[in-house]
Amino acid sequence: METAFGREAEAATDVGQAIYVSVELSQSTWLVTSFAPATDTKMSRKGLPVGEVGQLLSLIANLRSKVHSKTGLWFPVIIIQEAGLDGFWIHRVLVDEGLESHVVDATSIAVPRKARRAKTDRIDGEILIRALMAFKRGEPRTCAMVRVPSHDEEDRRRLLRERKALVVERLAHANRIEGLLFAQGISDYRPLNRDRRSRLEDLRTGDGRSLPPFLKAQISRELDRLELVIEQIKAIEAERDELLACQRKEVNSAVSMLENVRGIGPEFASLLWTEGFYRHFDNRRQIAAYAGLAPTPWQSGSVDRDQGVSKAGNPRLRTTMIQVAWLWLRHQPESALSGWFRQRAASSGSAQRKKIVVALARKLLVALWKYVTAGIVIDGARLKNA
Incomplete structure (x- = not known):
């Protein structure tokens, strides 16, 4: 050639x-x-x-x-x-x-x-x-080569990553406004409500005065930036829904299968696909390691302890799976995984429950991967169209 x-x-x-x-x-x-x-x-x-x-x-x-x-x-x-x-x-x-x-x-x-x-x-x-x-x-464990995504795969991830950044920015603007007002004795103002502009005009400080003019102007400019972020989030969500609509037309598409599980909405379904399930994994250990949810042992002689999860993989997939795990306990209480969690957490404190949720996230990630790739429904899980 x-x-x-x-x-x-x-x-x-x-x-x-x-x-x-x-x-x-x-x-x-x-x-x-x-x-x-x-x-x-x-x-x-x-x-x-x-x-x-x-x-x-x-x-x-x-x-x-x-x-x-x-x-x-x-x-x-x-x-x-x-x-x-x-x-x-x-x-x-x-x-x-x-x-x-x-x-x-x-x-x-x-x-x-x-x-x-x-x-x-x-x-x-x-x-x-x-x-x-x-x-x-061919030496084993020499290094880990990155699987380079295609142009389309890399581009599809930008929607969700941009939305997450904008959500963080939206929260920062809202907290800044609430902090400025709290210093004036006002604690019941919610910048994310639709009446944020009209309520701003009627606000009174804790000592009964109207808002100072420079403070009011500063909050008004913060609201301008906040509303711009809100509009951009709506535009991104519209593009995401359009992309999901195209993917739903494909029979047994992975996103449609994930969205069909109770407790998983369009945002989590598309994020799980674009950040993890679009890749090929040979076994459950690989996908758990990619998400940074694999355990990290420490063994030397008589010393044998667990250092927790590695946190060396995709941070977006890892945090999403922990959020999905908490939602799973609420929306899938009759599943085998929820039963496993309740059994382990029955005699544990709040700190231990957080560790058990991370373990649940790892098990749930592997179970969803098997469901997407092999069609194996999670034991006891409820589907939306069932």
């Missing part, structure tokens, strides 16, 4: 017949570290200006040419970079050019555990190269 980097590379018989490249990304420079085991004994490094992907491709082409001049073979180029602020656009450019590219979760790479660990871009680039070579050798 012909690519931008010449003819298709000859099949490598071992890991040594390849060129390994790591790209350490930052906001000032890109540090490119390369290593070809067949011809080199040391790793080479070169700095590039930020965003100059054309220079990166030229550098990779020069590396292949140099190795070809020494060996007479066109070795494949394997590239690795850390997941970070740059997103996945560099990875997609490299893949479009016919290169093998990987995006790694930086927290999954083993590093020295010294009290003061040296860290530079040069050291990080070498660590990425070694992790990539170990990964290609």
Whole structure:
């Protein structure tokens, strides 16, 4: 197959017949570290200006040419970079050019555990190269490669993420207004009510005076920002409902199946799909680890204790599942999972109940994953159309 980097590379018989490249990304420079085991004994490094992907491709082409001049073979180029602020656009450019590219979760790479660990871009680039070579050798638990979402999958997540940010902003404006009024002895004003403008005109301070003019003007401007956020939330929810309507037309679509479960509305159904269930998982441990709900044991000799959940996965999916778990106890009291919770929490305090809810969230996540992928209805769960 012909690519931008010449003819298709000859099949490598071992890991040594390849060129390994790591790209350490930052906001000032890109540090490119390369290593070809067949011809080199040391790793080479070169700095590039930020965003100059054309220079990166030229550098990779020069590396292949140099190795070809020494060996007479066109070795494949394997590239690795850390997941970070740059997103996945560099990875997609490299893949479009016919290169093998990987995006790694930086927290999954083993590093020295010294009290003061040296860290530079040069050291990080070498660590990425070694992790990539170990990964290609098939060594288990070397590192965790990120599953890069498609353009559509990545774009669909923006609606719900933007809505969540706007909800936080809406709450901040409302709390700020209530705080300003509470300092004047007014505690019964609700900025989120529809009569917020008319009530503002009739407010009186705790000592019977009307609102000071500058305070009233400040609150009015806060209401302007609050109403803008409310309108944007409504617009996003309309787009979300339109997207869900299109997905409901598909027979047995995952979003429709989730929305059919009592206690799960359109917001949670679409969020569970876009943040988790659109991916492929081989088993329940993988999906629990992706959500950061997998337990973290600490075992050494006679010491055996649990450190709680890892919190190393998708934070949006994790917080959503904990919210769904609380709602599950209210809307699905006859399910087996609710019975399991009541049995465990019967003799526990409030602090212990919160830990049990996290365990329930993990069990519920696995059960919903089986329901979406294999159609296995949760034991005792009630469906809306049943």
